[in-house]
Amino acid sequence: MIFTLKIWRQKNASDNGGLVTYKVDDISPDSSFFEMLDSLNQQLIARGEDPVAFDHDCREGICGTCSLYINGRPHGPLKGTTTCQLHMRSFRNGETIFVEPWRCGAFPVVKDLIVDRSAFDRIIQAGGYVSVNSGGIPDANTLPVPKPAADAAFDAAACIGCGACVASCPNASAMLFVAAKVSHLALLPQGRVEAERRVQNMVATMDSLGFGGCSNTYACEAECPKEITIANIARMNREFLAAKLFAEKEKQVSFSL
Amino acid sequence: MINLNAGSPRVPLAEQWSSYKAGCKLVNPNNKRKLDIIVVGTGLAGASAAATLGQLGYNVKSFCYQDTPRRAHSIAAQGGINAAKNYQNDGDNIFRLFYDTIKGGDYRARESNVYRLASISPDIIDLCVAQGVPFAREYGGLLANRSFGGTQVSRTFYARGQTGQQLLIGAYSALSRQIAEGTVRLYNRRDVLDIVVIDGKARGIIARNLVTGEIERHSAHAVVLASGGYGNVFYLSTNAMGSNVTPAWSAYKKGALFANPCFTQIHPTCIPVHGEFQSKLTLMSESLRNDGRIWVPAEKADAEKLRKREITPEQVHESKRDYYLERRYPAFGNLVPRDVASRAAKERCDAGYGVGSTGLAVYLDFGDAIKRLGVEAISARYGNLFQMYEQITADNPYKTPMMIYPAVHYTMGGLWVDYELMTNVPGLFAIGECNFSDHGANRLGASALMQGLADGYFVLPYTISGYLSNEIHTPQIQTTLPEFHTAVREVGDRLAKLKNTGGKQSVDHFHKQLGKIMWEYCGMSRNEAGLQTAIGLISDLKEEFASDVRIPGGLKEYNPELEKAWRVQDFIELGDLMVRDALQRKESCGGHFREEYQTSDGEALRNDDGFSFVGAWEYKGGSAPELHKEELRFEAVKPSQRSYK
Numbered sequence: 059m060i061f062t063l064k065i066w067r068q069k070n071a072s073d074n075g076g077l078v079t080y081k082v083d084d085i086s087p088d089s090s091f092f093e094m095l096d097s098l099n100q101q102l103i104a105r106g107e108d109p110v111a112f113d114h115d116c117r118e119g120i121c122g123t124c125s126l127y128i129n130g131r132p133h134g135p136l137k138g139t140t141t142c143q144l145h146m147r148s149f150r151n152g153e154t155i156f157v158e159p160w161r162c163g164a165f166p167v168v169k170d171l172i173v174d175r176s177a178f179d180r181i182i183q184a185g186g187y188v189s190v191n192s193g194g195i196p197d198a199n200t201l202p203v204p205k206p207a208a209d210a211a212f213d214a215a216a217c218i219g220c221g222a223c224v225a226s227c228p229n230a231s232a233m234l235f236v237a238a239k240v241s242h243l244a245l246l247p248q249g250r251v252e253a254e255r256r257v258q259n260m261v262a263t264m265d266s267l268g269f270g271g272c273s274n275t276y277a278c279e280a281e282c283p284k285e286i287t288i289a290n291i292a293r294m295n296r297e298f299l300a301a302k303l304f305a306e307k308e309k310q311v312s313f314s315l
Numbered sequence: 316m317i318n319l320n321a322g323s324p325r326v327p328l329a330e331q332w333s334s335y336k337a338g339c340k341l342v343n344p345n346n347k348r349k350l351d352i353i354v355v356g357t358g359l360a361g362a363s364a365a366a367t368l369g370q371l372g373y374n375v376k377s378f379c380y381q382d383t384p385r386r387a388h389s390i391a392a393q394g395g396i397n398a399a400k401n402y403q404n405d406g407d408n409i410f411r412l413f414y415d416t417i418k419g420g421d422y423r424a425r426e427s428n429v430y431r432l433a434s435i436s437p438d439i440i441d442l443c444v445a446q447g448v449p450f451a452r453e454y455g456g457l458l459a460n461r462s463f464g465g466t467q468v469s470r471t472f473y474a475r476g477q478t479g480q481q482l483l484i485g486a487y488s489a490l491s492r493q494i495a496e497g498t499v500r501l502y503n504r505r506d507v508l509d510i511v512v513i514d515g516k517a518r519g520i521i522a523r524n525l526v527t528g529e530i531e532r533h534s535a536h537a538v539v540l541a542s543g544g545y546g547n548v549f550y551l552s553t554n555a556m557g558s559n560v561t562p563a564w565s566a567y568k569k570g571a572l573f574a575n576p577c578f579t580q581i582h583p584t585c586i587p588v589h590g591e592f593q594s595k596l597t598l599m600s601e602s603l604r605n606d607g608r609i610w611v612p613a614e615k616a617d618a619e620k621l622r623k624r625e626i627t628p629e630q631v632h633e634s635k636r637d638y639y640l641e642r643r644y645p646a647f648g649n650l651v652p653r654d655v656a657s658r659a660a661k662e663r664c665d666a667g668y669g670v671g672s673t674g675l676a677v678y679l680d681f682g683d684a685i686k687r688l689g690v691e692a693i694s695a696r697y698g699n700l701f702q703m704y705e706q707i708t709a710d711n712p713y714k715t716p717m718m719i720y721p722a723v724h725y726t727m728g729g730l731w732v733d734y735e736l737m738t739n740v741p742g743l744f745a746i747g748e749c750n751f752s753d754h755g756a757n758r759l760g761a762s763a764l765m766q767g768l769a770d771g772y773f774v775l776p777y778t779i780s781g782y783l784s785n786e787i788h789t790p791q792i793q794t795t796l797p798e799f800h801t802a803v804r805e806v807g808d809r810l811a812k813l814k815n816t817g818g819k820q821s822v823d824h825f826h827k828q829l830g831k832i833m834w835e836y837c838g839m840s841r842n843e844a845g846l847q848t849a850i851g852l853i854s855d856l857k858e859e860f861a862s863d864v865r866i867p868g869g870l871k872e873y874n875p876e877l878e879k880a881w882r883v884q885d886f887i888e889l890g891d892l893m894v895r896d897a898l899q900r901k902e903s904c905g906g907h908f909r910e911e912y913q914t915s916d917g918e919a920l921r922n923d924d925g926f927s928f929v930g931a932w933e934y935k936g937g938s939a940p941e942l943h944k945e946e947l948r949f950e951a952v953k954p955s956q957r958s959y960k
Contacts, residue, residue, distance in 0.1 A: 070872065088709075089592045096594055096823070103821045103876065108867050111875055113382065115555040117595045119703065120480055121386040136706075143706050168526055169873040176503070179383050183495040187488035190445045192367040192772040197437075198444040199402065202456025212449035212474060215481060219385055242447065249447045 059085045059146055062154040063098065065110055068167050075167070077156070087147035091134065092117060092124070094146055095157075111170040119143040119283070122218030125225070126171055127158040132222035132281045140220065140283040160221055162230040164268040175221050177267045178235060184263035185256035186239040188248050207245050214241040216284045223278035223286075229270030234278040236264050237294035238286050244297050254301035261298055317572065319931060319945035323427035323734040328951045329410075332431045335734070339777055340784035347372035350783050351535040351791065353520055355507045355562045357384030359479070359764060360747025361541030362486035363771030369493030371776060373783075376533055377490065378502045378522060380557055380878075385487040388543060388555040389767060392479025393600035393700070395463055395471035396443075396764040398436035403460050407468040409433045414952055415466050416762060419652055420727070420755020421905035421921060422954040423575070425929070425947060427734055428752045435769045440472055442772060446485040450474050462650070463602060463761045471761045476600050476699045482764055486771070505531070506878060507562045508806050510538060510569045510743065513798045517569075517743035520562075521802045523810075525878060528871035530806055532799045534792035537742045537779060540566060541771065544726035544748040546579065548886045548893065549838070550830025552723035553585060553598040559882040560889050563730050563749050571738040572931035572943060574751035575728035576889065577897035580758055580906050581839050582724030583656035586707055587676040596722040597707055599679070600700055601760045604649045604656070606684035606693065607717070611668040611677050613637040621670045628670070628678055628716050639663055647959040654757040654906045654919075655959060657721035661839050662917065664720070671718045678716035685713065721839060725763060727754040727906065728896070731931040731945070735778035736770060742786075744779060746770035751929065756905025813880045814870055818863030822879040825860045829887055832856070837894050842910040846898045853891045860887060892932055892940060899942060902926045923954050 060083040068075025082098050089097075092114050099109035115123040124141040128134035134144045149155065157171065165173040215238070223234035240257050243249030249256075272291060279288045324331040324338075342350065350373050354365040357379040365377040381387060399412040413433035417424055440458070444450065450472050451459040463471035474481040493499040504525040511519040511534070519534035545560035546552035567573045584599045612618045613635050620626045639659055641648045651659075660677050663669065670676050685693050690713060694701070701712045708718070730738050730745035732752055737744050747767040754762065836849035860883070868874040903912045903919035904926070912920040929945040 086590050086592060088589050090594070093592050093594050097592060100821055100823065103865060103867055104819075106865075106867065109876060111873055115381060115386060115557050116388060116391050117556060118391055118553075118597045119706075120391050120477065121381075121388070121555065123381065123386050138702075139706060143703070145707070145709075147709065172873070175382060179385075179491065179494075179501075179503075182385075182488065183491045187492045188445065188447045189492060190442070190489075191370045192363070192442055192489070192776070195438070195441040195445045198400075198441045199457045201444075203452055204456050205452045205454050208449050208452045211447070212481070215447075215449050215484060216477065218480075219383065242449070246447050246449065248445055 059087055059151045061085065061094070061149065061152070064154065064156045065171070066158040067110070067170055070169055071166055085146055087145070089146050090117065091128070091141055091144040091146065111172050113172045114142055117142045120218060122220040125160050125173065125220060125222070127156070127160070127225065129156050132225040133283050138283060138285045160225040162224050164230065164232070165221060165224065175219070177269070178219050178221065180267060181232065181236055181260055181263050182239065185252070185259040186243070188243060189252060201247055203246060211242050211245040214238045214245070214286065214290050217286055218284055220283065222281050222283055224269065226277040226281035227270065228275060228277070229273055231272045232264050232269040233272040233291050233294070234282065234286055234288065236260050237290040240294045240297055241290040244293065253297060254304050257294060257297045257301050258305070317739060317933065317943045319731065319929070319943055321425055321427065321733045321945065328426060328430045331427055332434055336777055340781050342780050342784050342787060344372050346787045348374055350374060350786060351376065352537050352539060352779070353378065353533055353535040354539045354541060355520065356387065356541035356543060356747070356749070357381070357487070357490065358387035358389035358541060358543055358747060359483055359486055359767030360771045362387070362483065362490045363768050364539055364541060364746060364775050365499050366486060366489035366493050367772050367776045368779070369496070369498035372498065375493070375499040376502060376535065377499050378505045378507055378520070380504065380506050380525065382504055384490055384501065384503065385484060387483060388558050389764070390480045390483045391553070391555065392764055393476045393598065394602045395461065395473035395478045395761040396439065396482065397463070397470050397761040398440045398472060398765065399433055399470060400437050400440060402458060403469045405468045407470050411468065412436060412470065416753065416759060417755070417952050418957060419757055419759035421757050421957060422755065422923065422927065422949065423578070423904055423947065424753055424755030426949060426951055430951070431774065432753050432766055432769050435773045436765055438773060439765060439768045443482060443485050446489060448474065448481050448485045461602065462605065466759065476602070476697065479764060482768065486768070506881070507542070507565070508881065509565045509802045511798050511802050512569050512740060513792070513796060516741045518792045519794065519799065521806050526873050528869070528874065530803055532794035532803060534794045536783060536786045536789060536792065537744065539744040539746060539775065539779070540730065540749050541747045542749045544729070545886070545889055546723045546726050548829065548890050549723040549833045550826050551588065551593060551596050553582065553596050556595060559885070561882055561885050563745070564885040564889060566730055566738065566740065566743060566745070568934050569740065570934070571740045571743055572731040572933055573728070573892060574731035574929050574931040575756070575896065576893040576932065577837065577900060577907050578727035578756045578905060579723060580653060580725040580727060581657040581721040583653055583660055583721050584679060584719045585722035585724070586704065587671050587673065587718055587720040597703070598722070598724060599704060599717065599719060601653070603679060603697060603700060606696065607649065607679040607681050608638055608683060609640050609649055609677055609679055610636045610638045611663045611670060615667050618668045618670060622672060622674050637668065644959045651959045652757060652759060657839055658908060660721055676718040676720045679719045680716035681712060682716070725758055727751065727756060727758055731929065735781060736775055737778070737782065742782060744775060746775055756907055810870055810877065810881070813864070813884070814866050814877065816862065816864050816866065818865045820863050820865060822864060822866065822876055822883050825856060825864060826879070826883045826886070828856055829853070829883070829890055833890055833893070837897050840908045840910050841897050843898065846894050849894045850891065853887060853894065857887050860884060895940065896930055896932065899930060900926055921956065927954070
């Protein structure tokens with residue numbers, strides 16, 4: 059197969075960057091999107107040019123390192139699929155493919171197609187955990203967890219932190235990412251203890267990092283490679299509201315003491 | 316000759332760990348915060364260690380090459396994690412898990428470490444559940460288990476086909492909590508290129524900031540390597556693209572011994588290679604073997620037609636199929652350990668019965684399971700794996716059998732460590748896949764996650780305190796010391812030399828060549844002549860690389876080709892060591908199958924009199940490496956020929 063590629067090239071964070079056109083041929087339909095880019099890079103190296111930098115690691119759809127808008131869509135045309143799991147048989151022979159990095163103020167470009175997503179780490183550090191130490195834990199079966207709750211928690215916990223939700227959102231909102239973590243832990247009894255504090259701290263951190271608000275376009279759900287649902291956002295909003303109300307009540311209790 | 320003493324407590328096996336903990340020296344909380352620890356890697360072992368050491372109050376610096384710790388390759392582990400909980404009341408206990416692990420490792424692991432691993436396993440599950448890891452549960456709300464990879468009890472805990480992901484997110488969240496509390500400082504997008512040794516002790520590292528290209532010095536009172544395995548020496552493997560041996564290799568070059576490098580695991584159920592352009596292989600969880608049946612045609616003519624796509628697998632009549640694992644190993648059938656299953660697949664394909672366009676594939680068939688249990692039940696168990704398979708191959712495994720073939724997956728060898736998980740370089744520890752200690756010559760399924768978390772959460776935090784209790788009078792190590800200057804200069808020189816080679820070939824070109832040599836001569840089966848050939852080929856490749864590699868871009872910028880070049884150069888050297896190790900081990904055991912040493916029916920022939928030892932190699936600069944031996948003593952288990960018949 060042959061393709062024309064229009065790839066975003068940008069030397070570093072301060073460079074302006076722009077689209078550059080490349081041609082690739084002799085691409086097997088069974089090769090993955092990244093194997094196609096590998097073959098482009100081999101050409102560029104042979105010509106003494108700088109290869110295209112892109113983020114990738116496991117190449118099996120689970121580490122969340124890969125990103126890319128492909129023809130304007132995060133992770134390309136297939137539903138529920140990361141870029142690394144996309145194969146060239148999903149494209150027409152001779153097609154022109156646009157390849158760009160995530161566009162979001164909170165994810166600055168590092169080089170070419172690579173962006174800095176450490177804002178996600180900061181959000182998790184604000185409360186995306188259960189505060190237990192490695193020791194003194196009761197037997198795992200002491201606390202039964204209803205299977206539906208455990209399954210729903212798993213569905214939310216399947217988030218790979220790739221940032222497609224932010225990239226797909228016209229407001230560059232991180233609501234789906236944050237909601238997935240809030241839901242995962244709020245659905246389990248182990249996570250309930252800190253649920254109120256967690257949701258407030260994580261939302262406050264998200265707001266402080268320059269992500270936009272949610273206006274219910276559902277684009278995040280449509281593009282999430284792990285098909286995390288926006289029901290999680292509803293759950294987070296409920297948790298957030300309850301936490302705020304609860305926090306008010308707590309204040310009154312402490313005043314009355 | 317270096318005296319390799321594991322230093323296991325001299326009490327009966329079952330009492331060793333409690334006896335160790337009772338006598339282990341501790342560090343006062345006020346002193347802990349004055350002690351710096353570097354942890355390299357943020358997979359299950361590294362993240363759990365850094366988090367736990369941070370909780371204890373040490374001053375921890377955590378390094379990873381990824382953009383965030385949550386992406387370390389532990390995340391890709393699918394099947395599950397073993398623990399001797401005996402929740403199923405099916406006869407499991409700590410001794411049995413210990414026994415299975417020792418036997419599965421073909422009697423080439425150290426009893427004391429493995430027993431400790433088994434005894435700690437239940438605590439891991441408790442902790443992970445408390446962290447919010449959403450393991451599979453029964454309708455009664457209690458945890459579910461499954462039988463996994465070569466065991467007869469159901470002791471594997473799992474989170475659909477994404478157990479590694481969920482456990483890593485647990486460890487990453489614990490790590491994130493410590494980062495927020497300030498006890499751990501994270502250095503992401505860093506390659507650790509050298510270990511700094513001062514007065515015989517590990518005192519720091521040299522790292523390269525992958526974004527800016529800056530060379531950084533970091534000091535500590537102890538250095539912990541949790542940098543994973545070296546499967547990418549084969550180019551094609553199930554490892555992540557960035558997985559590398561570099562931190563462990565730099566430790567080796569600074570005097571740490573590298574043990575059993577030839578023990579590599581070839582996993583039986585991977586998607587077959589389909590072309591020259593291929594960059595990595597994808598594992599299909601071993602759990603599939605619980606319901607899938609493995610077969611090839613019983614007649615070569617059918618195999619030929621299948622390869623040419625003249626017939627479909629459904630058209631091969633039941634009576635003309637060879638379910639070779641069920642035939643050869645009736646007791647374990649499709650659930651034989653990985654090394655046995657892999658070799659059996661290779662044997663059939665080499666004999667001309669392989670399928671797929673290359674003839675290097677066998678069928679994993681769910682037809683019977685779907686008839687027995689229904690599509691829905693199979694989809695609930697393996698839905699995500701089937702979907703992954705279809706995305707990659709465009710075949711639907713609900714309708715037609717999967718095609719699988721063995722691929723490099725895990726490396727049992729690694730840095731030699733004692734009972735305290737310390738290498739022979741004082742202050743340098745190695746945990747998880749990057750050490751050699753627990754899996755002998757073959758790792759059982761669902762044991763890697765167990766080992767990574769056992770080392771990080773529960774073993775290292777105790778054993779490192781014994782070492783650090785003698786370091787409380789050592790002030791913070793200065794990075795202006797001459798050893799740091801020398802290390803920075805050496806790293807800078809090597810980078811500049813790589814960059815200025817000015818050759819014609821890309822790094823990938825050399826990596827592919829190396830992979831072919833290793834797979835051909837040091838892969839699923841090995842022989843004297845092939846290994847001798849490999850030594851020559853690797854030596855040629857090393858020279859060619861030094862003179863003909865081309866690296867575009869600069870030193871002081873984001874430069875993925877430069878990163879790869881350093882890693883591949885290390886892999887080429889490691890390849891040589893693996894081949895030497897495979898040559899000296901004149902026996903077949905676990906993942907190491909020497910063609911000269913097999914029984915009349917083609918099973919591995921171990922030699923306990925001659926080779927019941929850990930082979931640990933010492934770097935000797937320009938001359939050949941020197942082999943040291945740690946004799947293995949079996950007190951609780953008597954080595955016998957592994958039989959799965």
